[in-house]
Amino acid sequence: MIQCLETEHKPDIVLLDSRAGMHDIAAVTVSRLDALAFLFAVDGAYTWDAYRLLFQHWRRDRNLLRHFRGNLRMVAGLAPDVGRPEYFASFRQAAYQLFTDYIYDPDGGDEPPAEGEEPFSFDLMSDSAPHDLLHVNWNRAFFSFDPVRRPDAVDDGLLQGGFGDFVERAAETLVGTQVKWS
Structure with missing residues (x-):
């Protein structure tokens, strides 16, 4: 499949x-x-x-x-x-x-x-x-995150704080590129 x-x-x-x-x-x-x-x-x-x-x-x-x-x-x-x-x-x-x-x-x-x-x-x-x-x-903000009803509840700072290490290192490992946070 x-x-x-x-x-x-x-x-x-x-x-x-x-x-x-x-x-x-x-x-x-x-x-x-x-x-x-x-x-x-x-x-x-x-x-x-x-x-x-x-x-x-x-x-x-x-x-x-x-x-x-x-x-x-x-x-x-x-x-x-x-x-x-x-x-x-x-x-x-x-x-x-x-x-x-x-x-x-x-x-x-x-x-x-x-x-x-x-x-x-x-x-x-x-x-x-x-x-x-x-x-x-x-982060508590992700506990009840509902992107459909409250799309602005999580901003770039929260995303980077929560997932920054994972996204940056995963991107480097997977595609050899660095993530640029806005």
Whole structure:
């Protein structure tokens, strides 16, 4: 279906929205398409447990995992309006641990990289790593945003404050261009 739509419409970017989280259909799509996948999460035990189950499943097929693991990017969604530095540090540590356990190549472990490949591994603070977080900031204005009834309720400043990091870094990653906010 996606290939048919892409052939007909020739989009620059295709976004698949998995409203209820990463369910089985979206998980299969991520592993089978040669596309960048933004993995949205909040820093909580339920989120990390769910991703742990998914990553364990992906790790069962190391050859397939090697094909798409470089296309994964974590997004810290709903970053709180207070204590953001601590929240981001905790999120980064949890994401790093998850990727180290299931996605990155182990250091001298039982499964070395394929012949001719560099080890796929990153440091905790690497800003080019899949576990490095893009973020979307929580703001009460978006909680009840209704663009049909109240189109002026959110202005450019609120949009940039809430989605600026994500949009800027996603655009740079996807199309190699910088976003210019008006």
